[in-house]
Amino acid sequence: MAHQATNNEVAANNGVAAGGGVIEVTDDTFGDLVLAAGKPVLVDFWAQWCPPCHMLSPVLAEIAAELQDTLIIAKVNVDENQVIAQRYGILAMPTLCVFRAGEVIFQVVGARSKRRLLAELSAIL
Amino acid sequence: MAMRIRELAAQAGTSTRTLRYYEEQGLLPAGRSANGYRVYDEHHVRVVREIRSLQAIGFSLADVRPFVECLLAGHDSGDECPASVDVYRRKLAYLDRHIAELRGIRDQLTSRIENLPEPPPPACELLTAMRAHDLGSAWKTEEGDHGTPGN
Numbered sequence: 001m002a003h004q005a006t007n008n009e010v011a012a013n014n015g016v017a018a019g020g021g022v023i024e025v026t027d028d029t030f031g032d033l034v035l036a037a038g039k040p041v042l043v044d045f046w047a048q049w050c051p052p053c054h055m056l057s058p059v060l061a062e063i064a065a066e067l068q069d070t071l072i073i074a075k076v077n078v079d080e081n082q083v084i085a086q087r088y089g090i091l092a093m094p095t096l097c098v099f100r101a102g103e104v105i106f107q108v109v110g111a112r113s114k115r116r117l118l119a120e121l122s123a124i125l
Numbered sequence: 126m127a128m129r130i131r132e133l134a135a136q137a138g139t140s141t142r143t144l145r146y147y148e149e150q151g152l153l154p155a156g157r158s159a160n161g162y163r164v165y166d167e168h169h170v171r172v173v174r175e176i177r178s179l180q181a182i183g184f185s186l187a188d189v190r191p192f193v194e195c196l197l198a199g200h201d202s203g204d205e206c207p208a209s210v211d212v213y214r215r216k217l218a219y220l221d222r223h224i225a226e227l228r229g230i231r232d233q234l235t236s237r238i239e240n241l242p243e244p245p246p247p248a249c250e251l252l253t254a255m256r257a258h259d260l261g262s263a264w265k266t267e268e269g270d271h272g273t274p275g276n
Binding site: 047049050051052053055078090091092093094095108109110111112113116 | 247248250251
């Protein structure tokens with residue numbers, strides 16, 4: 001029951017984490033937090049054993065804070081959430097997907113610099 | 126406190142040959158003893174040290190001359206005279222030109238680094254990871270042989 005309350009509570013806030021941070025999303029919460037979100041969501045599909053994912057981590061944290069009014073940034077651990085990872089055909093990490101109104105509008109693979117990612121995002125947001 | 130050329134060379138940290146050269150250039154006027162030897166005192170030591178320290182920072186003898194003349198005229202330091210300050214100003218202008226040049230090079234380098242094409246973004250291929258763990262044969266053993274060996 002507590003789990004459900006948390007989902008609804010977060011969903012009511014459109015899934016925005018306090019302070020513009022990166023939110024954790026699972027197979028269970030993907031529908032509410034990503035597909036039903038009121039803003040575009042950048043989903044980072046990552047794995048613990050993948051060094052480029054760790055390179056990207058601080059970049060995403062900074063962008064989450066800077067763009068908190070226009071974009072939600074979420075992370076999905078592919079090892080722990082194989083239903084969602086398979087549904088979107090994730091074969092390499094990190095894969096970044098931008099969702100808007102439940103649809104994937106942008107997808108890239110690989111760690112990139114903050115400068116480059118901001119440029120890519122500004123072209124689609 | 127009269128000393129001969131060898132002692133001056135020792136005190137000033139240089140050679141007698143160098144001291145004779147300075148004298149030729151008019152930078153080190155020496156007195157002469159009764160039997161014709163050059164004689165020097167502590168003022169000469171001061172002058173030679175001034176020449177050497179200015180040369181050490183790249184001043185030519187032409188640059189050094191006003192400083193020596195300033196000392197020989199009785200000033201406490203060689204840069205108290207207008208002619209010495211002129212040398213300083215020339216050095217300053219040279220530095221300003223070089224700083225501007227170096228800034229230009231720095232800006233170009235910075236700009237080039239920022240505009241270099243980015244290398245392909247590093248990523249971890251899931252299939253490569255599976256292959257590395259030799260999951261292919263592990264699956265076959267578990268589920269039975271579905272394909273030809275090696276496929």
